[in-house]
Amino acid sequence: MSSKNTIMFEGFKDSQLDKKEALVEIYTALTDRGYNAVDQIVGYLTSGDPSYITSHNNARNLILKIDRDELLEEILVNYLGIEKK
Numbered sequence: 001m002s003s004k005n006t007i008m009f010e011g012f013k014d015s016q017l018d019k020k021e022a023l024v025e026i027y028t029a030l031t032d033r034g035y036n037a038v039d040q041i042v043g044y045l046t047s048g049d050p051s052y053i054t055s056h057n058n059a060r061n062l063i064l065k066i067d068r069d070e071l072l073e074e075i076l077v078n079y080l081g082i083e084k085k
Helices: 019-032 037-047 056-064 068-080
Strands: none
Touching (some): 019 056, 037 068
């Protein structure tokens, strides 16, 4: 290969995180540590403070990869049983 050619390097892309799978992992990590997982997740969603989520099993890093507004929107749409427009 000639040194005049430029090689394109594609960096590692974060795989699209399945929100439900991530929440199940986060829930499990919280319950493993003895927390009320629902209360802790609600605390995080309402405040944005990641300290509500344990770092056990990488749960805190997982929750930070999920956009809070998108997650709340999905939860509301699902709860109401409506289709997102």
